Amino acid sequence: MTDRRDRSGERREPVLGGKPIAPASLDLRLSRDDRPGYTDRDGDAPRNRGGRRDPTFDPVIAPALDPLAETRRRRDDGRSRETVRATPPADDEDADAPRNSMARSSRKPSSGGRGSGDKTERGDKAERGRKPAAKGRKRRGILGTLVYYGFVLGVWVLMAVGGLVAYHASKLPPIDSLAVPKRPPNIAILAADGSLLANRGETGGRTVTLKELPPYLPNAFVAIEDHRFYHHWGIDPVGITRAVVRNVTRSGSSMQGGSTLTQQLAKNLFLTQERTASRKIQEAILALWLERNYSKDQILELYLNRVYFGSGAYGVEAASQKYFGKTARSVTLGEAAILAGLVQAPSRLAPNRNPEAAQARGAMVISAMAREGLVNDNMAKIALMNPGQPVKPGGAGSVNYAADYVMDVLDDYIGTIDKDIVVRTTIDPGMQNIAEKALVEELAQKGDKFGVSQGAFVALQPDGAVKALVGGRNYSDSQFNRASVAKRQPGSAFKPFVYLTAIEKGLTPSTVRDDSPVNIKGWQPENSTREYRGPVTLRQALALSINTVAVKLGVEVGPKAVVATAHRMGIQSKLEPNASIALGTSEVTALELVGAYAPFANGGIAVQPYVITQVRTSDGVTVYKRSGTGLGKVLEPQTVGMMNAMLRETLLTGTGRKADLPGWEAGGKTGTSQDHRDAWFVGYTGSLLAGVWMGNDDGSPTKKTSGSNLPVEVWSRFMKTALATTPPTPLPGGAYKQMWPMPADQQAPTPPGGVPMADSGNPADTLYGLVSPAPVAARGAPLTISPLAQGGPQPQPQPRRVVSDDGVLRPPGSVPNGGGGAPRQGYPPPERSLLDKLFGG
Template sequence: MAKGRGRMEPNFDVPEGRVRDRGELDLRLSRDDRAGTGERVGKRAGETTRAPAKTTARRSLKKSGRRRRSWLGRIVYGTVVLGLWAVIGIAGLIAYHASQLPPIDQLAVPKRPPNIAILASDGSLLANRGETGGRVVSIKELPPYLPRAFVAIEDRRFYQHFGVDPVGILRAIGQNLTRRGVAQGGSTLTQQLAKNLFLTPERSASRKIQEAILALWLEHKYSKDEILELYLNRVYFGAGAYGVEAAAQRYFGKPAKEVSLAQAAMLGGLVQAPSRLAPNRNLPAAQARAAQVLAAMQELGFVPAQDAKVALAQPARPANARGGGSANYVADLVMDVLDDYVGKFDTDITVQTTVDTSLQALAEKALTDELNAKGTRFNVGQGALVSMRPDGAIRALIGGRDYAQSQFNRATTAKRQPGSSFKPFVYLAAVEHGATPETVKDDAPIRIGNWAPENYSHRYDGPVTLRTALAHSLNTVAVRLGQEVGPKTVVQTAQRLGITSPLQANGSIALGTSEVTLLEMVGAYGAFANGGTGVIPYVVTSVKSAAGKVLYKRSENGLGRVIDANADGMMNAMMHETFASGTAKKADIPGWELAGKTGTTQDFRDAWFIGYSGTLVTGIWLGNDDGELTKKVTGGTLPAEIWKTYMTQALKGQNPVPLPGLNRWRKPPPETTASVASAAPSAPTDILGQIFGDPATPAPRQQAPSRRAPAKDDRNFVEKLFGIGE
């Protein structure tokens, strides 16, 4: 170092702007300290040039501008990121709920539960049974306005969306908020179908996601018309009706292919709230909803304005099914016996029955009209009726006063004491042991141990023929006959004719103290009407699959001959006298040979009447379900009146048919009655003596007032009122 120049100290002067707060040096590099920034390298080596102050200021402004734009960028960037995460989350949520469903390649529309269509003898529908309540119908069978009604009110963009309709959802939300226009749900028809087919009624976000997934699958798998057809056959319409066919039958009594525009609109409106809008429960609400459907159909151009106007002016109303509600008693009986004819089935089936809809309606009206008119006065709350051909084919069956109020079938299930209507089995046993209609028995007091049965009139007529005793329902004679042939024989005779209920073989069996059903009794009387062949009551003639395959066809069968033809003729002659001069004379129908028997149980608890022509056997029971006593109703009063009302119409227009063997054993003319009755060999007075070879020993004659006593005697008021006794 040269002398005199002194020592050179380092200079740490810091350019302006490089001093940090509190006097500290800022030794960090700036952009100007980096190569190619703050200084520019000259063309010649070692020459540098600092950027002008103006350029530095401009860069500073650009840097400031970039900072301001970064906030907007950050918002956009954040929104994009959040959107992506939302998409990922939704995809994950969908994937999770999709994983809870069966694999797509294994997914299939579940089979619809089979329907049982129960038809009358003429092929008309009596009722549907099964979980659905109606058969499957093709969309091609239906009038065009029927499926369009559902599209108009439930999913107007059905043919545009892909299973889920965002536009429809937004529109529904808007309408719900503003309460304007026709109310619509956010779910598409496809989503509703998916819910009905695969999901539970649970309301949750999870279920809605699965519903949407399944809707997309349905749209991929099926065409729009196929989806609509599936929907129409699966949707619930209330009252146990699933599918449009079941609903049309249930509410209008006709197949879906025959419904009018007004009826179609009502069906379309039902699915929103089946219980609240059912026309048989809330007709004003159902009609108001149907008007909304018609407005929507007109708005969309589905129906001409004039047609919509006519439908609005003539709104639909529910109709009563043919045969009334009582046809359901028949349907219940069919379901009870169906397992005996066909095994397990998984498709719709059709059951052909023997029931005549016109006779069913006549029977229902006769029974209900009588109970409505006189039930309260005589304290009778219930009744049942069975009418069948002599071969056992059931033509009408009423199991109670009102099926809607009580589904208990009193014709087939209720067991009640038949009273005197059981006596024909006692008399048949006697006839089979040698008695005839002119056999004489003593109408006198009788005692069996501590039991002393009495006649209804509390009087005794002394010696009477069996014909007269049965016609006037004399209890003492029936008990004597029962004791002579033996209670066990009486039981066996009744069972041979078709009585299947347990019977007690005791002395009182002659007066009908063992409980039986009305169906059993009418079936047993069928043997008297047909000449002696035992019958098994039946209601089903054939069963076919939906494709027409015969699954069952009834063959001729029965119990074979259970009554000798001669004995049957005698029974018909004796029971014919019931109409001619006995307890059923009020029920006689001029021009017809009729036979039958009345029945009344102790204390007037049950009243029966079973009578028949050569073509029809009909039985009536009246009483109270709880066993409460009636006000002295006998079989010859209200039951006989119902029987005559029904049978007069049922036999109208038919040619009278003679009863088997009646002419041979018809009551002799009055002038020959005494001689016939006194013929000892042909009219023994003691059957047990005849059986065991003992001489006939007439019972001591009981002095008693004549049965045809003066009008001032002490008969009870029922006998005075109707002129008959039981």
């Protein structure tokens, strides 16, 4: 039964046996035995469940009764045709069988028979022969499909990669304009003896060539970082694959990278250190460009000068200096291995911070070199037995304060720096270490007790050459340079410029002034001891650091004159010309204050402290060389002699007694600012000057720290060690001295130069070598004593006083062992000035 439609699309009634059947008259209910079965393979009528052929089978209505029958029939017909094509028929009848199966089925017997059995057997054989061929074609079909889709996928991947590369390449500068950036210049700072003090600049070391290096140094980097360096073209697919495999198979261990030395160089030269896919693509592109434009040795040399080793060191030269204190050409095989291994993790493998890890990594490098045949077994064993010994981290040394000062003044000498340079300085490494040790140990021993946390130290030759400069107790903790940058009140250390002004105006060390209370427009300066000594000589007043006398002298000669004298001597800071200038209330740096004392040590020549003697390029071209001997003469020899006599007294009987140097003529002055915020001592001999400041960075008061305790002790420690092997040098100007008559039972000593005491029995103002009982003016003309130094009636002689241990002048009987024996003659009649009269002195 079929559902048919005519051309007009109208539904037609089903037919049975050529006659239309009304839907209502057709009984489609079949008995169990009459239900149609599936057709045989040879097209015979189907069998029912009882095994009998259905005599009512009609191929026309079978599809109507079984809708799937037609589909199965067509499928079986197709299989039969494939069997015929695959297996040739045995006879003509079999050959014609597929062509008219329906007709043949109507002629065949309904059951049994030889012909039916033979055909069924042949069909089974054909079916068995057909299956292997179908499986082969199926396999070939799957493989072809995979190849096809794989090819298509590969094309798309290549297109995507190409687009990605093109996109990231567009972010780079044009290849035509691409060039290796110039390496930032390095400044090598050398000591006076030629040893390296420090490297400054962005790289921390100079550029080196492969020819300068021992062969095992570059080989160490090749062995551990890129052993196929000489066999790839910038990118190493073999290395990348090996790294991927190892990273996958060795989970939990350290990851291995696939970047070549060329790729690392490209990153260091052109890119940032961020790790992104974009950077890796750009890195690969730039590596190819480097390989195309530079030889392998050039690339390796660039790499060795640009790779980062930590602690601000770029390049093997900087790393060798920082970690081993030697040049790259001098490192051993063990040290070279440590440097090569350091590149992987500079902070974790730094030999001066983690020596065990650094040596373990160095052993890996040596093993890699031996495996690649770059060193023999004997060399490897020796290197493993003698690993490099790192030096103390450079950041902790005070020499960096000196190096920073060099960098501060370097621009004034040569301007812009565009290439590696070498700067020769005046710094003495031995003195630098002595100064650092003296300051640091004093702070460690007594800093807490006296409430002092910081200090500064400066040492100069009399010509102004800086021999040592310590800007603080620890450079690692604070890089602020308290020696050359910090400005603090010098206190009484400024008084020599007041007394110098008075001497130049006609006063002498024997001139007497009254130590008594003073009031200047409501300002009442006091002595540190709150005591007043009465008439004293200028020599004594300066030695004991009497404030009232200094203030009176400052007003007497004029504050502006004092400021002019200080500037002429070398002070460069701005000074306020007021009455308090005599007590050092204007701030100065330690470096300029010590430099201003230099004319006392060199005979009257003003100096500008200097630290640079020569600047040359790395290839030997001299850029600057120091010439000249100073700023010119500012003091006459007689004036120098008088000042040295007074400042010498400070170390003999005054506030600087702890600083006396046995066998040496030395002078100096202590200084303490208001509330003990700053403590100073500046002292000198004929061959060396040194100054010490101690206090707190925040300006807070200390616990009674004064120039006469901690600073004097630091100065004495330094000078005794620094001058231990130097023959004593007398102070210039004849070391002017005030000679007093000796007791009757003692013979007066003959001073140096054989100058006798004055016939009058009174102390004689004498410059040794320039015998003159009267004051001598500049250039040999007699000095004119100012009216301020002459006026008024002369007071009666006062009993002589001696200096007690606390620095106070006392009557002889009041000081133990200080005034025994025959009474001494009194002071000469003191000179009363107009200022003394005005202020009740």
